[in-house]
Amino acid sequence: MAASGRLNKELAEVGKDDKTSGVKAVAVTPGNLRELKGTILGPEGTCYEGGVFEIDITIPKQYPFEPPKMKFTTKIWHPNISSQTGAICLDILKDQWSPALTIKTALLSLQALMCSPEPGDPQDAEVAKMYLSDRKKFDSTAKFWTESYAQPVNEDDAITRVCEMGFDRDSAKAALEKHGWDESAAVNQLLGGL
Amino acid sequence: MESRKRQSDTAVIVPQQQRQQQQAMQFSNTTPSTRSRLRVRIKRFHGVAKWTWNAGSEDEVCGICQSPFEGVAPGAKYPGDECPVVFGKCGHAFHLQCVATWLNSQRTTCPYCRQEWEFGQSSDQRRVSEQNP
Numbered sequence A: 001m002a003a004s005g006r007l008n009k010e011l012a013e014v015g016k017d018d019k020t021s022g023v024k025a026v027a028v029t030p031g032n033l034r035e036l037k038g039t040i041l042g043p044e045g046t047c048y049e050g051g052v053f054e055i056d057i058t059i060p061k062q063y064p065f066e067p068p069k070m071k072f073t074t075k076i077w078h079p080n081i082s083s084q085t086g087a088i089c090l091d092i093l094k095d096q097w098s099p100a101l102t103i104k105t106a107l108l109s110l111q112a113l114m115c116s117p118e119p120g121d122p123q124d125a126e127v128a129k130m131y132l133s134d135r136k137k138f139d140s141t142a143k144f145w146t147e148s149y150a151q152p153v154n155e156d157d158a159i160t161r162v163c164e165m166g167f168d169r170d171s172a173k174a175a176l177e178k179h180g181w182d183e184s185a186a187v188n189q190l191l192g193g194l
Numbered sequence B: 001m002e003s004r005k006r007q008s009d010t011a012v013i014v015p016q017q018q019r020q021q022q023q024a025m026q027f028s029n030t031t032p033s034t035r036s037r038l039r040v041r042i043k044r045f046h047g048v049a050k051w052t053w054n055a056g057s058e059d060e061v062c063g064i065c066q067s068p069f070e071g072v073a074p075g076a077k078y079p080g081d082e083c084p085v086v087f088g089k090c091g092h093a094f095h096l097q098c099v100a101t102w103l104n105s106q107r108t109t110c111p112y113c114r115q116e117w118e119f120g121q122s123s124d125q126r127r128v129s130e131q132n133p
Helices: A004-016 A103-115 A125-133 A135-149 A155-163 A169-178 A183-192 B016-027 B096-104
Strands: A023-027 A035-041 A052-058 A069-072 B048-053 B085-087 B093-095 B126-131
Touching: A004 A023, A004 A103, A023 A103, A035 A103, A052 A103, A069 A103, A125 A135, A155 A169, A155 A183, A169 A183, B085 B096, B093 B096
Parallel strands: none
Antiparallel strands: A023 A035, A035 A052, A052 A069, B048 B126, B085 B093
């Protein structure tokens, strides 16, 4: 309860310039400020350019005295992010957290981490090894993962495709939203509901 | 007429027929002329005072709770003395409650500059300015 004033403010703040900053955060379900979905646009000039990366954000009870818990839900090839689980190795999300930091500054720090990986302090040893030994291969893998997993979903197109299978627009949209725009999961739900 | 400061608290009777004139004068914001025979005395006034913490500009917020310094930190009931602003030796200011919670969570540094936190001088932080109605 104590932090909800600050959280409300933070979410309003992060939405203000999301077009220019390239990061945003919204509540997963309206009214619950503890579960957020963050989005980071892949920084220009990196292997992540053109990608949209989603981050699960959980706000602990002690926030802002404890850091927000963040984890990539979009697969990403990066030395400091687990290619399997999306876990992030970033000091400010751990022992270097300060209550003067915010969700927005944390997301901006992640964006900066995407620009300059720290292979010396890896989260994913395999990725870090590749980064250090075969930079070309690393770059092409990271690019390939961006193109494969981090492409923005055109929501209208997805709704239209599901509608073409014989569902009405409203339920198609609701099912897609529920399943994070995963079309087959949405169709499965719609079929199960028949 | 005798010109009086508006803060004067002298109570008076204002003759009925002069009231309109007096109001007109007030509304047009004219300085009372010495030639006027009108005698204005303030019967009642409403004093308003304003205070701020002397911690940076007025719209600055506590870096921990992001509420204004003049506002209330989480856990405090009332603004002001119940929720004072304290300074570190590094010069950074926070609500007492906010920085205390931080220091109680096994951290010892200033949230802004990460220097070891030491409480600095907290004398005479408050500035009171009075405003006339």
